[in-house]
Amino acid sequence: MPERWERELAKLRRIDMRETAVRERIDRGSKDDGLPPRRDRLIAGVVAAVVAVAAGAFAWQAFRPDDRRDVGGSTGGPPVLLVTLESNGVIDDGSEDPPRRIDTTIAYGDTRDESFTSTIAPHSMVEWVPVGKITRFATTLVAGGPVDIHADGDDPRVLIGDPSDWPRFERFSRIDALPDVPGEYVLVFEAEYPDGIARTARYVEVVAPDESPAPVTERPQLSPGPVGDVPGSVVVTLFAYGERSAELPTAIVTYGAERRQACTQDFRWTLPSGNTVTGVGTACLDDPATPVPPGTPISIAGSATSVMSTRTTTQFYEGDVGLVVSARWPEGEATFVVPLTVVLEGNPPDEVTLDCPPGDRVAFSPPSGARVLPGGSAYITGNLPGFEPGDVVEQMTKEGDGGAGGWDGTWQVVRDGSVIATVDVGSLNGVACRGSGIGGV
Amino acid sequence: MRPLSSDVQAIAEVPLAEERTTEAHDFDALFREAGAGVFRTLYAYTGGRRDIAEEAMAEAFARALARSGTIRDPVAWIYRTAFRLANEELRSERRRGPVAHDPEAPPPELIGLIDALRRLSPNQRAAIVLRYVLDLDAAEVARRMGIAAPTVRVHLHRARKRLRELLGAEEVDDA
Numbered sequence A: 001m002p003e004r005w006e007r008e009l010a011k012l013r014r015i016d017m018r019e020t021a022v023r024e025r026i027d028r029g030s031k032d033d034g035l036p037p038r039r040d041r042l043i044a045g046v047v048a049a050v051v052a053v054a055a056g057a058f059a060w061q062a063f064r065p066d067d068r069r070d071v072g073g074s075t076g077g078p079p080v081l082l083v084t085l086e087s088n089g090v091i092d093d094g095s096e097d098p099p100r101r102i103d104t105t106i107a108y109g110d111t112r113d114e115s116f117t118s119t120i121a122p123h124s125m126v127e128w129v130p131v132g133k134i135t136r137f138a139t140t141l142v143a144g145g146p147v148d149i150h151a152d153g154d155d156p157r158v159l160i161g162d163p164s165d166w167p168r169f170e171r172f173s174r175i176d177a178l179p180d181v182p183g184e185y186v187l188v189f190e191a192e193y194p195d196g197i198a199r200t201a202r203y204v205e206v207v208a209p210d211e212s213p214a215p216v217t218e219r220p221q222l223s224p225g226p227v228g229d230v231p232g233s234v235v236v237t238l239f240a241y242g243e244r245s246a247e248l249p250t251a252i253v254t255y256g257a258e259r260r261q262a263c264t265q266d267f268r269w270t271l272p273s274g275n276t277v278t279g280v281g282t283a284c285l286d287d288p289a290t291p292v293p294p295g296t297p298i299s300i301a302g303s304a305t306s307v308m309s310t311r312t313t314t315q316f317y318e319g320d321v322g323l324v325v326s327a328r329w330p331e332g333e334a335t336f337v338v339p340l341t342v343v344l345e346g347n348p349p350d351e352v353t354l355d356c357p358p359g360d361r362v363a364f365s366p367p368s369g370a371r372v373l374p375g376g377s378a379y380i381t382g383n384l385p386g387f388e389p390g391d392v393v394e395q396m397t398k399e400g401d402g403g404a405g406g407w408d409g410t411w412q413v414v415r416d417g418s419v420i421a422t423v424d425v426g427s428l429n430g431v432a433c434r435g436s437g438i439g440g441v
Numbered sequence B: 001m002r003p004l005s006s007d008v009q010a011i012a013e014v015p016l017a018e019e020r021t022t023e024a025h026d027f028d029a030l031f032r033e034a035g036a037g038v039f040r041t042l043y044a045y046t047g048g049r050r051d052i053a054e055e056a057m058a059e060a061f062a063r064a065l066a067r068s069g070t071i072r073d074p075v076a077w078i079y080r081t082a083f084r085l086a087n088e089e090l091r092s093e094r095r096r097g098p099v100a101h102d103p104e105a106p107p108p109e110l111i112g113l114i115d116a117l118r119r120l121s122p123n124q125r126a127a128i129v130l131r132y133v134l135d136l137d138a139a140e141v142a143r144r145m146g147i148a149a150p151t152v153r154v155h156l157h158r159a160r161k162r163l164r165e166l167l168g169a170e171e172v173d174d175a
Helices: A004-014 A019-027 A038-056 A065-071 A376-383 B006-013 B016-045 B050-066 B074-096 B108-117 B122-132 B138-145 B149-167
Strands: A059-061 A081-090 A100-108 A111-120 A147-151 A154-161 A173-175 A183-193 A196-207 A234-239 A250-255 A258-261 A263-270 A276-280 A290-292 A298-302 A306-309 A319-329 A332-342 A361-364 A392-395 A410-415 A418-424 A430-433
Touching: A004 B016, A004 B108, A004 B122, A004 B149, A019 B016, A019 B050, A081 A154, A081 A183, A100 A183, A100 A196, A147 A154, A147 A183, A234 A319, A234 A332, A250 A290, A250 A332, A258 A290, A263 B122, A276 B074, A298 A306, A298 A319, A319 B149, A332 B149, A376 A392, A376 A410, B016 B050, B016 B074, B016 B122, B050 B074, B074 B122, B074 B138, B108 B149, B122 B138, B122 B149, B138 B149
Parallel strands: A081 A147, A234 A298, A290 A332
Antiparallel strands: A059 A111, A081 A100, A100 A111, A111 A196, A154 A173, A154 A183, A183 A196, A234 A250, A250 A258, A263 A276, A263 A332, A306 A319, A319 A332, A361 A430, A392 A410, A410 A418, A418 A430
């Protein structure tokens, strides 16, 4: 018999679309049709996507202390709005003349906004996002404050315009200081490159000098976490909604010099007003993965009050893995996907050997009854008794393709540097050192 | 011949002269086969917003039709595109403030369910509907949502737990 919630859910099978209206709407065609030639479509798509990416992420606050002296206004005046555009390779769109990727940094006081855009070739058709989707800069700007832009392209410049004029750039004016009149504006940052013009925009609020700049969402206990401070570990630092981005909870993954933003898969957050915000991302699988060696410890840092991770170390076989981290805060929860790719420097271990005498190795089977999810090491620790804080559970072998999660093969349990148990994921049968407690042994 | 997945083989193999007619015919079949599922998933995903669900679905199908021949897996593509469009519209609505018109209320028999679904995240809603209303396995759910299968399992685990809390876990007699 189904549970009541399943019975309720089944009622959705009775609801139907208004088919005639939907078919007519399809027949009218896509709203983004009127397609230009392929090359222009590609550029337009790239630009639109880049602007959309900028709208979805990277409004960061309070990190990289070394940068603050450049923009913090320590002399008592308003901070400098410091913008840099820097070429960073090309975006492979399949054409012979691909656009160039331009990394953008916009710093103001403790706020730093990192993103990227692309060059736009002359005479290209570009579909600009609506003004409501322009990335809103995460803090207010003080009227009359200085503006400084640097680029490795020619003629870097800052333009300002009324939001209603977006995207008619001919109506925008070049500035070297913020306007004296408080209000809402669109700032456009541009430079010329051999591949075309690079351009990115931010929706900003300019306030009177007697109003101190305030982040969109204040959080006094900003905690950058041990980013880059744990040599040899993959560190995933979690940030609450508003802590680093005004749009969504974020996670930063660092390994050595590698530092990337993980994917925020979805989140749910209750604002101080009582309203609930939810969000979702569905384009995470194509994100670049951080290359790491096998068996690298994974640690979670940041402000979350509880965290569940599908792995505690990287896998021992070569290839990609999507580390899933679910976190809770008092105000909400979020799930992140951290793309990692394991690069083998040598051969994977052929077999797992316990660090206890053969006479002390005892076979075990899992307790009967329902098993709990999710998979990976959490599946093992959640369904077998005897684990202690600090035990590391890591995958040693892999069978077939293992499905999307690769949750198969033999895993080992390491305690204080010694291998104390092995577990077959499929059956949860295993062998443990006597007295370890694993599997009841 | 380009290597294509079997579900679009018919589109790829037709002679060029017949391409338009055949594509239209295939998309019509695609709509009949997948349309209801796409709509019901979007209806749940948007928390019972029929207007957004239908518009996102129609726009996704229209875009797929305009790009026919370049999409390797039309069903998954339509799902992912529709999710994105619906999400964009929901976000846009939040930025604009309260909508000027009252969205159509769900049918009386669905009010309790929709209210419960609104307490889940959008991805939890989508995963639970694809799994338990459309009877897809986790790998197929992941393909249609464009996310990893482990993530789907996390969404399903949380969604089931929440729905049990909200709607009740006791078994009911189907008879």
